[in-house]
Amino acid sequence: MAKLGELARLIRSKNAGPFELTFDIMFDDEAKFARVIESKALTPQVIAEIYRLPVAEVKFFIVPEALAVKASIPRPRFQGDLLDSDCHGGQQYAPLIDIEVA
């Protein structure tokens, strides 16, 4: 087992416009990328559980040419709204780091 954070070159989150939040999980070699995909450690269901929303609201992409996995969700709070605490959406990825990969 390894943690996703140990396998990825970069895990990041960012606004995709003011109303959506997007996560990029990027790898620097094909073996690690393939391991994560094949392990099924990172799926729309996993994202839905972590961010507590229906799986139907998770957009999920495997992007082989970039050696990346991408997921997008509706922003928990719209960017800059009174209860939002992350204007750029830049620090919402932390729970992904600890995902266990077989």
Next chain:
Amino acid sequence: MSSGNGEVRVLSATGVCGSGFKETSLAAGMAKQPHFIGCDAGSTDPGPYSLGSGNTAFPSRAIKRDLRLMLLAARRAKVPLLIGSAGTAGGEPHLAKYRALVEEIAREERLAFPLALIHAEQEKAYLKRRLREGRIKPLKPAPAFDEGVIERSARIVGMMGEEPYLRALDGGAEVVIAGRSSDCAIFAGIPIRLGVAPGIAWHAAKILECGAAAVISRPSPDCMFATLHDDHFDLEPPDPALRCTPQSVAAHSLYENADPYRLVESSGVLDLTRARYAALDDRRVRVHGSAFERAATYTVKLEGAEQVGYQSIVIGSIRDPYIIRQLDSWAERLKARIAARVADVYAGDPAAEGYILNLRLYGKDGTMGPLEPVTRVASHEVCLVLEVTAASQEIATTILSMARHQAIHLPIPEWGGFITGVACLYSPAYLERGAVYRFCVNHVVEPDDPYEMFPIEYVNVA
């Protein structure tokens, strides 16, 4: 303008005007004889404040530095300069600020040129009419939007496509400063007109609008250069120290997009499903296979901000481990006391109605709020931000001052006596943040044509 030997060369100065680029990179890009220079100047990244207030996210001095270098390069080479989404949000005050800076630079540098300003701020009457006609449609997710929201909004802008830029150039402009614009539209129009396939032009534009962001490692914002052909384009960062790789370029389509394969524009959708990336050498990349599907209906995306009130905050911290170990109940007791105190002082006065108290606890869940999976507070200290938003600054600060007083002296069972349980950072403890805004629209308009929302004003800068 003609594409000459069948290629179109485009120089992007940087990802956001005001964020900077190297002068040497701009010069290296100009040496490759671009057909035009483009630069995006906008972003929703700083949040709703720029759009709502009319201010720019980058300081004038930094914007002027970038504008001056771009104007000098474009005028010297006699090629068009296109700037989109002026002043962060691309509304009237933002466009006016850019116009003033351009005219100031022209005076200082003795430049003369025909300038076009393309307006993007929308009339409320126009939006209400289109809403009544059922020609404003929600995107997903969208806040509730009705005539009341339009009326209350501080400012709503439309995001123009490439068509108004081309019309401005046809009207004789050599420098175009546009209000809110699709980032890619700045770069896509001229290549399409010169014969580049729309899929190639829009994909190149998507990379160009972020300046040097598609390189493998970018120490600071910088220029990007693209050479577009009928069915492919080549990317080369002008700074010889920067490198593009197939992976870095492919990965760029992920950045700040919800969907890495389908990018929606006014006139259609850029489809990258079949885009392929190949290294020409260790720093240049060739891209082909990008497609563009024309939309059946032309749409213009709206961005709007409405003021939600005035805000005041107190920043403080807690070091007492007894308070930290009961933080949740401490916060609940505090909220109840504040509510009681506000009820005492305002005694039914409607002025205070609708105030919003937000208590942020850094070290616990300040960053992720209710989504924070870690429940245990492991830190020996916690940062507290007390935040009150109300109908006026005076009310916000009044309620906040009472909240601060309740917070610092809130008793806990462990101590028998009067305590001071919060360290306040500043004197005065409060900061008045002024008016605060929210994004109030995520919808598109279906206009009669690509121009009706974007009037062009021609100015002879002499």
